Amino acid sequence: MTEQAAKRLDTEALHHLPAYIQRPAYDRADTRIGIVHLGVGAFHRAHQAVYIEDALALDPDWAISGVSLNSRDVRDALAPQDGLYTLALLGETPQLRVIGALREVLAARDEGARVLDRLADADVRLVTLTITEKGYCLSAGELDFAHPDIAHDVLYPTTPVSAIGYLVEGLRRRKEQRLPPFTVLSCDNLPDNGGKLRRAVVAFAQRLDHDLACWIAENGAFPRSMVDSITPATDDALRARVADELGFVDAWPVQREAYTQWVVEDAFCNGRPPLERVGVAMSNDIAGYDRAKLRLLNAPHSALAYLGSLMGIETVAQAMATPELARFVERLMREAIVPNVAAPQGFDAPRYVEAILARFRNPAIQHRLSQIAWDGSQKIPVRLLGTIGDALAAGRPIDVLCLPVAGWLQFVRRQARNGVSLVDPMNDVLSQIGRRTTGDATHDVDAFLALDAVFGSLAGDGRFATALRDAYAALGDGSPEAVSAALA
Structure with missing residues (x-):
């Protein structure tokens, strides 16, 4: 391993990577954050963020602000790397690719105010989620108001802890500022994910403000989607391989099979990335x-x-x-x-x-x-x-x-x-x-x-x-x- 391998992957390192390592095909400095993603785990970084990476070469307005709702680990790993990380595609001929779609990573437990500011940013027009089924705080398919996080957020809506609470407070601020709502796109594989999410958000808003609930129901959008790709957990063997090939240390690379699928209902309320041009199937039959x-x-x-x-x-x-x-x-x-x-x-x-x-x-x-x-x-x-x-x-x-x-x-x-x-x-x-x-x-x-x-x-x-x-x-x-x- 070269002396450089002790250095971290970051923006400067992009200029020194081996020629065969794929890297962002656009100038990151020219991009604007247009997406907030809740639940910035390995699957998101190996799946949706890669589609957005390709979309940024076509339209720079859709860079991602990644939000970890409960953990600081991803932020602490990727912040020193300017949000850059490596994707390993697993196949007969493994390939490495450095992904630049994440322009920032926030830890909501420490930076809740920054998360809410980002949700209320006029440039943000899409919020995506991979929070697993339990993150929606549902019971029998409907929002569980007895869930501790939801109960907290009903009492303290301006300092939320749940994904639903963050979405509703972000939308409330936009309504107050006379901004259009963002589209909310669930990327978790649960049946009727968009429908369940819409009902949960509107139900929560109804507890707080009837007019807000009506505004969300009438103006918001919650497309359904389906995702598919096997994403094994990151291990020390992957970290070592990435460091050897890049010549730089990546604290948290991710890996997945080469196959990937993302199907999205084309029902957005505030513009969207050119998803159909980067391999996403747009369909109304999720x-x-x-x-x-x-x-x-x-x-x-x-x-x-x-x-x-x-x-x-x-x-x-x-x-x-x-x-x-x-x-x-x-x-x-x-x-x-x-x-x-x-x-x-x-x-x-x-x-x-x-x-x-x-x-x-x-x-x-x-x-x-x-x-x-x-x-x-x-x-x-x-x-x-x-x-x-x-x-x-x-x-x-x-x-x-x-x-x-x-x-x-x-x-x-x-x-x-x-x-x-x-x-x-x-x-x-x-x-x-x-x-x-x-x-x-x-x-x-x-x-x-x-x-x-x-x-x-x-x-x-x-x-x-x-x-x-x-x-x-x-x-x-x-x-x-x-x-x-x-x-x-």
């Missing part, structure tokens, strides 16, 4: 994209998780290197799922399948099957049973779709008989059924089908029950050899 992702990406993931785990395989890439399992998953997607997906307009299902298969094969992403196998009782209904229901309604075969469901039952049975608890909210009841299984397909499957919370009305469909029993029987004792034979 629910359709969510459904396609659940069925074409998440369902095969679960198939790999349960069938692969039974075969003693540890990661998705290893599973895809197992010929019979890779062939089955491709057949599942192309023959059993694609015909049963009501794709949104402009969605290219065959191309999406190819992209997913390439992602699954990526050896640089160590996605563990044991983690994907968590919460099966919550995932199986939305990932597989909906497709099975649609296939039955259309008179299409379901035998291939039932094999991963049977794989989950066999997985539950194996874990229970080995005394291993499931990471699942229904662990107790599932483990109890698993311990009582006998290996007889009719007995075992019927015991699981009694779980109305999982199978619902499908349990009473004789066609499904028969197909699931056949798939369960095909997996035999759930051993690697039996699973391999069933997949052949």
